[in-house]
Amino acid sequence: MNSQFRRALAVALAACAGAAGLAGCGSSDNGSSNGKVTISVDCQPPKSNKTDRDAWNADVAAFQKLHPNITIKSVDKFPCEEPASFTAQLRGGTEADVFYAYATDTEQVLDSGQVADITPYVTDKTVPGLSDLDKTTLNVGRRNGKLYSLPRTNYAMGLVINRKLFKQAGLDPDQPPTTWAEVAKDAKQITEKVGHGVAGYADYSAGNNGGWHFTAEMYAQGGQVVTADGKKADFNNANGRAILTRLHEMRYTDDSMGAKQNLAWADLLKLASAGKVGMYVGAPDTIKAIHENFKGDYADFGMGPMPGETGPAPATLGGGDQYFFKKTDTPAQIRAGIAWLAYEELTPGKGQFDYARGKRIGQTVGQPEPQLFTGDTEAKIEKLRADNATVPVDNYASFREHPVPFKVEPPNAQAIYKVLDTAMSAVLTNRNADVGKLLATAEQQVNQVLAATG
Amino acid sequence: MQTRTLVSPTRLHRPGAKAAYWIVLGAVIVLFTLVFIGPLYWMVTGGLKTAQETAQAPPTWWPAHPDPGNYATAWSQLSLGRLLANTVLYAAGALAFQLVFDVAAAYALSKLRPVLGNVVLAAMIGTLMIPATVLIVPQYLTVLDLPILHANLLNTPWAIWLPSVTNAFNIFLLKRFFDAVPEELLAAGAIDGAGPIRTLWSIVLPISRPILGVVSIFAVTNVWKDFLWPLLAEADPARQPLNVGIYSLSQNVPQNILIAALAIAAAPTVVIFLIFQRNIMSGLAAGSLKG
Amino acid sequence: MTVTAAPRRSQRSTRSGQIRVPRYGRGVRRNLTGWLLLAGGVLCFLLFSWYPMIREFVLSVQQTRFGETSFVGLANYQRVIDDPAFWQAWRNTAEFTGLALLLGFALPFLIAVVLNEFRHAQGYLRVLVYLPVMLPPASALLLFKYAYDPGDGLFNSILSTFGLPTSQWLQSTTMAMPSLVLASTWMNMGSAVLIYLAALQSIPGELYEAAEIDGARLFRRFWHVTVPQCRLVLSLMLMLQVISTMQMFIEAFLLANGSGPEGATTTVVYLIYQHAFNLNDLGGASALGVLLLLVLAAFAAVYVRLDRPRG
Secondary structure, eight states, X not given: OOHHHHHHHHHHHHHHHHHXXXXXXXXXOXXXXXXXXXXXEEEEOOTTOHHHHHHHHHHHHHHHHHOTTXXXXXXXXXXXXXXXXXXXXXHHTOSXXXXXXXXXXXXXXXXXXXXXXXXXXXXXTTSTTGGGBOHHHHGGGEETTEEOEEEEEEEEOEEEEEHHHHHHTTOOTTSOOOBHHHXXXXXXXXXXXXXXXXXXXXXXXXXXXXXXXXXXXXXXXXXXSBOTTSSSBOOSSHHHHHHHHHHHIIIIISXXXXXXXXOOHHHHHHHHHTTOEEEEEEOHHHHHHHHHTTOOOXXXXXXXXXXXXXXXXXXXXXXXXXXXXXXXXXXXXXXHHHHHHHHHHSSTTSGGGOHHHHHHHTOOOOOSOOOXXXXXXXXXXXXXXXXXXXXXXXXXHHHHHSOOOEEOOOTTHHHHHHHHHHHHHHHHHOTTOOHHHHHHHHHHHHHHHHHHHO | OOOOOSSOHHHHTSTTHHHHHHHHHHHHHHHHIIIIIHHHHHHHHHTTSOXXXXXXXXXXXXXXXXXXXXXXXXHHHHTHHHHHHHHHHHHHHHHHHIIIIIHHHHHIIIIIOOTTHHHHHHHHHXXXXXXXXXXXXXXXXXXXXXXXXXXXOTTSTHHHHHHHTOOHHHHHHHHHHHHTSOHHHHHHHHHTTOOHHHHIIIIIHHXXXXXXXXXXXXXXXXXXXXXXXXXXHXXXXXXXXXXXXXXXXXXXXXXXXXXXXXXXXXXXXXXXXXXXXXXXXXXXXXXXXXX | OOOOSOOOOOOSOOOGGGSOOOOSSSHHHHHHHHHHHHHHHHHHHIIXXXXXXXXXXXXXXXXXXXXXXXXXXXXXXXXXXXXXXXXHHHHHHHHHHHHHIIIIIIHHHHHHHHHHHOSSSHHHHHHHHHGGGGSOHHHHHHHHHHHTOTTTOHHHHHHHHTTOOOOOGGGSTTTHHHHHHHHHHHHHHHHHXXXXXXXXXXXXXXXXXXXXXXXXXXXXXXXXXXXXXTHHHHHHHHHHHHHXXXXXXXXXXXXXXXXXXXXXXXXXXXXXXXHHHTSOOHHHHHHHHHHHHHHHHHHHHHHHHHTOOOO
């Protein structure tokens, strides 16, 4: 071999080495030797959120003390689910043994064929509060009688108000509007009295959030976006027209929704935290985000129930998140995972419900969320919350006093939301929007989506 | 530079023409300064405003209560250091891989022309028209699970480095340049007993400086400006390049902190550019694509 | 000196680079060395370009449900084409490309022509034009998003100060796309201007003088000297411009939350992204990818046909 070859070979080898030297991910050992089990669990709070992370780590240590044979490997992710990488992990089977998903993504997870059926493992014994668990929430992870997931949190939408702007407009912040007619009236009053480009009411119309809120408002009308059998769109009717017409009038006739539209999740909350929005539809977690991310003040925000036609709505949209178990988990791992979830997510006074500690270390305590349970268990949690509250609990009084049953999201939620975004965006950005035509087009598209996925 | 251009010098010396020239020049200078420096001024001052003031209408030309604290907050929230380090790592690796693999390939295709070389060249140039984005799904699945090796490259620098080599435009440029290298030069080397690789190293590369400069600028710029691919391939916040990191940040900080972060993120390259603008400008000009 | 490689039949002019001088010993060795040098590049192309292209076609006729992947023929194509958003996305992409040609292609050339006439401050002006290229695109775009605020953002304030009509910018179906192009042009124009300037400066002055002696006025000199002399650069830039605008994503994603008002900024690439990563529909996304691939290939064929080199 002369030097010529050697050098060319070196280049080629470098290429191969480059390709071969790629660290493959170490295969996770299903380490359950001699009764010891190791499980990886998603959604440890990120390093940037020291408070929550320390609490999580303390819980892991305490849990491992209780169960010396179980080792929890925390997977730190923020946000807990990032759609693209979530999709990737499902394709590649690289998710954690106990992995996190939004309620909306249940279909996707089941379609991937990556999940274990945990029905036989979930009993009153393994999950002590099981009988009190809210059925709607638990059933998010149930298909054909089989249970695939356990809930982590849930939310129900109501009407978030800016108390400061209410006062400035001469409205009573302890009496948020409970009908849409009142919402429109109050929004107009806020815009006119406060001025400075404040929108009395704001709503989403981008990033699939528009369709999400349209759905919530449809439930509030006593309607639905998809028929009960999940085969046809069900919004091209008086309810759908009422929603879009109302928004269009608030935007263009009353001029009470401000000029900024096409808002996606963060856009609206940024405006709200800068004191530019009087009211919007949302769950308590949006106020948490306003405080933690966008530096708004808890004291400025309060909540009322989801408004309806004649009083608080008959139903509101709810959702949440959950933990699934990977198909390759051993029975021992599933049992360990359930024990951990029962401890961390589903026990009053422990884990996420350890409100005494929460108050001590400066977490947010006192928001009416999640409401995973009913009956005695929920009462216990409510009491703990009230005793350790760090936020003005009274601001949520109206929301708590009018509990509105929640309905889960439709099948293929994201695809439907995407279609409905267009209608929402049209009534909020186009003075000459034709509500009837928008609904007819959206209906045709949603029917296509439903037909295609059968 | 005093070469003859569109307008003739004699015309410029006519009475009145001089004045017109200066008026046009002045207007262009003012306009350009406003259009290109204005936004930067507004970004830097916007970063000093309160969240309320950034949402205020009409906008203020100067912050009512300048608060440099926004920059401190933005700095800590943005983790700019890490994002920049990621970006530099991705850009440097992409540059190295492209310089080695693309130069070697272009040289082989231009001067050695091994069997099936034209087929390879055609297949490479064929991808010139196909933007990477079109193949985003299969490419993503490939990186997720590399055929044969079954490695998952997501959240590793390889996911940026290796696909960057498939830059048909750079290969096309390099090959065109090598084609123009006189055969006599190589022949001289061959007579001295130099093989093709030594010829490449000691004869071809030294005279290819301008084109290597251009290719390097393209390689680095591509990584610097890319968004969708790193958004998907480097989803882990600790591994994102700057461009994606800014977007992630925009989703969870108030507007005034975000504007401060935008200014901070823009600062390093703008400063480097202003310091080395002469070299960068001449580098771009030297390798300009002359027909 | 033996030659083992098949003689090449080149249709092209025999420039020096086209003459094969097999001086490197036997052909076998030359081939081996050549292929060794090609190995890295070819491997990368195989993995990240050619194989994904084939896979795109395969994925576009498949569907995955409950972990089972099945062949579904053209159902994915049927589904994406039936979606009204599909045609809208094509219209939007065409509109963006057309506008970008007007603004992003013609404007830098005109700016370069004007700058080239100046005997003063040219360096300063070049630096200015190139400055935005140095910003991270996300920085530039999020700044524009803020300036486009329809309420009373920076742009509307400036317009109303001068008594000009304001605009809804990103929130009007007609103005959303031009707003995207404007932002995109501002941040990308610098490189094109510099490339054109270099080309302009290499035009021999005698050509202008000759044209002048023939009595050609300013505009005719521009049209008959400047443009033909820059023909190669212009045509190359045109191709690059079309390719890059066809894959516009970040502008829509950051400025208009992707789809914009009533879907006015949904581009084909954004639709692909939505199907793949938002709707969990890899089949639909791949079908869209294949269609975009075919359109671009057709464009390439037309381009090559029109862009026959001189002589």
